[in-house]
Amino acid sequence: MPAVSESSIVITPVKGEGELMQALAIREVVFIEEQSVPEEMERDEDDAHAHHLLAVDKGHAIGTGRLVPLKAPPEGETGTWGRVGRMAVLQAYRKSGVGSRLLRMLEDEAKSRGMVGIMLHAQLSAMEFYKRHGYEPHGAVFEEAGMPHLEMKRRL
Numbered sequence: 001m002p003a004v005s006e007s008s009i010v011i012t013p014v015k016g017e018g019e020l021m022q023a024l025a026i027r028e029v030v031f032i033e034e035q036s037v038p039e040e041m042e043r044d045e046d047d048a049h050a051h052h053l054l055a056v057d058k059g060h061a062i063g064t065g066r067l068v069p070l071k072a073p074p075e076g077e078t079g080t081w082g083r084v085g086r087m088a089v090l091q092a093y094r095k096s097g098v099g100s101r102l103l104r105m106l107e108d109e110a111k112s113r114g115m116v117g118i119m120l121h122a123q124l125s126a127m128e129f130y131k132r133h134g135y136e137p138h139g140a141v142f143e144e145a146g147m148p149h150l151e152m153k154r155r156l
């Protein structure tokens with residue numbers, strides 16, 4: 001495992017096709033290889049217009065996440081909402097705060113666009129992570145990409 005020094009990790013919005021390819025490569029490792037999500041589900045049409053982040057440690061891409069504006073607010077909500085998704089940090093870099101930084105930056109971006117809340121589909125294994133960031137579960141557990149998920153949301 002590399003020596004993870006959180007301070008050496010820089011997170012910036014994806015600029016250009018090359019950086020988007022690096023973000024997709026992280027997702028390939030985490031979702032397609034590690035979690036066996038089918039490739040045709042992992043890539044979707046939202047990638048073309050989402051706000052993507054890339055976390056880089058000493059020139060190596062190690063994490064990503066994206067924000068997509070929702071066409072309509074979640075049931076029972078009003079205003080413009082966003083959806084956070086495809087949050088992925090390479091295994092060796094987990095539990096050192098990178099995911100939290102990615103999520104906070106996506107929330108900041110949502111606020112700067114006037115969004116009033118964020119909705120996401122959390123894998124059950126990531127539910128505690130999102131709870132710690134103020135997200136609350138809504139509704140019943142459902143299956144997506146072969147794994148149990150819960151809808152969670154947070155007003156900003």
Ligand SMILES: CC(C)(COP(=O)(O)OP(=O)(O)OC[C@H]1O[C@@H](n2cnc3c(N)ncnc32)[C@H](O)[C@@H]1OP(=O)(O)O)[C@@H](O)C(=O)NCCC(=O)NCCS
Pocket residue numbers: 030086087088089090093094095096097098099100101121122123125126128129130132
């Ligand atoms: C979910 C994911 C993105 C979180 O990324 P991460 O970089 O590990 O996130 P953080 O380090 O900010 O927080 C993760 C946990 O580590 C803990 N942690 C953070 N900094 C820590 C530190 N310095 N030392 C020890 N633990 C720490 C946090 O408290 C948190 O605990 P929790 O899971 O009980 O809430 C990552 O686990 C991942 O890529 N998982 C696989 C893909 C996935 O499931 N994505 C989510 C789809 S919904």
